[in-house]
Amino acid sequence: MIPVAFIGLGTMGYPMAGHLARKGFDVTVFNRTTSKAEQWCGEYGGRRAPTPAAAARGASMVFICVGNDQDLESVILGAEGVAAGMEAGAIVVDHSTVSATLSRRLADALADLGVAFIDAPVSGGQQGAQNGQLAIMCGGDPASYERVRPVMASYARATTLMGPSGSGQLTKMVNQICVAGLVEALAEGMHFAAQAGLDVQRVIDVISQGAAASWQMVNRHKSMIAGEYEHGFAVDWMRKDLAICLEEARQRGVDLPVTALVDTFYGDVQAMGGRRWDTSSLLARLQKGNT
Ligand code: NAP
Secondary structure (H helix, E strand, O other), X not given: OOEXXXXXXXXXXXHHHHHHHHOOOEEEEEOOOHHHHHHHHHHHOOEEOOOHHHHHOOOOEEEEOOOOHHHHHHHHHOOOOHHHOOOOOOEEEEOOOOOHHHHHXXXXXXXXXXXXXXXXXXXXXXXXXXXXXXEEEEXXXXXXXXXXXXXXXXXXXXXXXXXXXXXXXXXXXXXXXXXXXXXXXXXXXXXXHHHOOOOHHHHHHHHOOOOOOOHHHHHHHHHHHHOOXXXXXXXXXXXXXXXXXXXXXXXXXXXXXXXXXXXHHHHHHHHOOOOOOEHHHHHXXXXXXXX
8 A cells, every 4th residue: 555654643633644544554653742643553553753754754645734834844844854754756745724825835845856745724623534524625736636635535525626736725714714704603693692582502493494504503503502612623723724814815905804803802712711712612702791
């Protein structure tokens, strides 16, 4: 089977790398915190490497899922980064959510080594990663995309090539712009329902059958009613993503008024101690009366 490497065994990367191993790929992993890589090898039986470069050596495809722009740049171009271990003809696939600007720069830097780069951010959350049901939006050259598509299928429900380098990240920005306003609207609707004396669960039961239905409504209303936010997609990560969206929009002269406002609301949630809370915690902010 094809030798592949996976860098970054966090909430998302751990189960994604697991799907590759289950499909029979010869997987070598690297994780900054070694104990997680040891745990992963114990569970899935792959190998672990001491550095990203060592993990990438001999791999024809290297998959990455780390945090932000700085993290991604260091695991690729840093002294012990994957670029130092890769051979011409190999492909790097990045599943982190980062800026399109960095994706284009990394694609250029790797092209000088004869290595292709596909930006491939994901949507579907921890649940999607665990169930192998992620939506993946990609940017890069069509021939490299066609080589990695069947491998990504190990953990994807849908993958689409959107255009050249950076197009996957631009598409992920659209996803986050749509989600930001939508979660605030859901929180406001539920807050209003409770204040109006309605049974919030019964409200959701009926309106989720109509035009207001959304993934957030279906998957998050129960935990929102219960005031449970210690799960899901962290507010810190959402603010990282919205900063990327707002900077890209600023450069292009695009107005995103609701996205900019909701970003400040997430700043309020962080100040309430909710940095790792799920993004649906906008309801907790309204309940606190912080409007
Ligand atoms: P996470 O649980 O915090 O995991 C981050 C992973 O990256 C960890 O393995 C971490 O290593 C590694 N890492 C971070 N900085 C690093 C660095 N400088 N050098 C080496 N390794 C580094 O994050 P996650 O939830 O899996 O998210 C990963 C990416 O996917 C982010 O870009 C996020 O925005 C995106 N994403 C997340 C979700 C979600 O629902 N969680 C959904 C869609 C997209 P350590 O173990 O040593 O910390």
